[in-house]
Amino acid sequence: MKRKTRKNPAPAARTKSGPLTFLIVGAGGRGFVYADLAKAIPAKAKVVAVAEPRDFHREKMAREHGIAPELAFTTWQAAAATGRRLADCVAICTQDADHEACVKAFAPLGYHILLEKPMAPTAAACRRIEAVVRKHGNAFAVCHVLRYTNYTRAVKRIVDSGRIGEIVSVEHLEPVGFWHQAHSFVRGNWRNEKESSFMLLAKACHDIDWLSFVVGKHCLRVSSFGSLSFFTKEHRPAGAAKRCLDCGLSRKCPWSAKEFYFKRLADPKSHGWPLDVVDPTFTRKNLTKALREGPYGRCVFACDNDVVDHQVVNLEYEGGTTASFTMTAFTPMGGRRTRIFGTKGTLESDDSSTIRVFDFLTGKTETIDMNASGASMAGGHGGGDGGIMDSFCTAILEKRPELLVSSLDATIESHLTTFAAEHSRRTGRTVDVAAFARRAAPRSV
């Protein structure tokens, strides 16, 4: 049985022609991604306002987009307190725990809302966001950018065409990457649950959402296991210093911040993420200071991290379709790897770019190389960042809500599945997703 979902609220009618204007809330990594992407589609989008407490980042955004001084705010609270809609759309790119308050402040002012994932760190907060958006009828999308890649579109097309028959089971791997884990989930913003959210939500809500999109059925039950196994004080080598700059072992340590960030500083092509998170000025002096004093210079075995470094989730969908998902730190950086097993054939990819389709009847394999077509890796997240920005604007400008495939309904459903999976990991029990949702996050409207 294929799933039926309610449509996204219709984007509000446009009152003027020309590009949609954007207020960027949180001019950090993601805020700059969407602002740069707006610049790339000038007929559809233009950044006119920013809210960001860090002077360097706010001023850079204002300079690069010609933002008037009166539309450059130090906080989202100040932008909302004007009581006016300063732009057609708001891109909410603050940290996870701030998303709910931002949506509550901007939805009543009539903004179209592009909200970074995850919606919020708790299921109940996601429901509250849902209620506010439904009440005010804002055009709304969550940045589940993987839904918008050409790779995903191709996978979805093949699956929906029936070419590999009914999906029986799926195997999906998110190879987080050893240094990405160290950067973001041991030393960085998402290392500690109290400050952000649990790892499955922070990193792999994308994957649970992607599986739900591709399988196209409601998820009924989940079970999950995982833990923080390696980045703990017990694994700190004898003689390791608390800070990598002071450590005599750095040359032999794959996690050394000194080796990792200074190598990137020496290569101007690497002057972007993740180095910009540590030092956006790209100078030896400031990087040294950041590693000496800030979170990114700490030994990975001496941090205040508590999120898992590996987790598996088993999912059962309607009709008995199953999926198994693994997220692990202990890999090189790379694309997601997927095997979809159907009744008539299989679909495989080892890099979220090249697709192999095997047909049981003919015994033949077709290889579809999205790189060769120039449609795969253009831009962040395999083109998904650009894909969502373009779809968001086009959906509103051309009144085509169906383009917003990361809709409120779809996101709530996959987020609740993610929360249910985490509940399973913590309790050691198989969790019925619908019952969990009724208990943990009843609909509030």
Ligand SMILES: NC(=O)c1ccc[n+]([C@@H]2O[C@H](COP(=O)([O-])OP(=O)(O)OC[C@H]3O[C@@H](n4cnc5c(N)ncnc54)[C@H](O)[C@@H]3O)[C@@H](O)[C@H]2O)c1
């Ligand atoms: N879609 C994706 O694939 C993806 C990837 C990475 C991160 N994210 C999510 O995007 C969001 C932002 O992540 P990021 O990497 O850009 O983080 P970031 O820390 O680089 O950016 C957040 C920004 O919010 C600013 N901020 C803090 N308080 C503020 C306030 N009161 N008003 C306005 N701005 C304020 C911070 O100064 C910072 O610049 C997070 O929710 C994160 O989980 C999504």
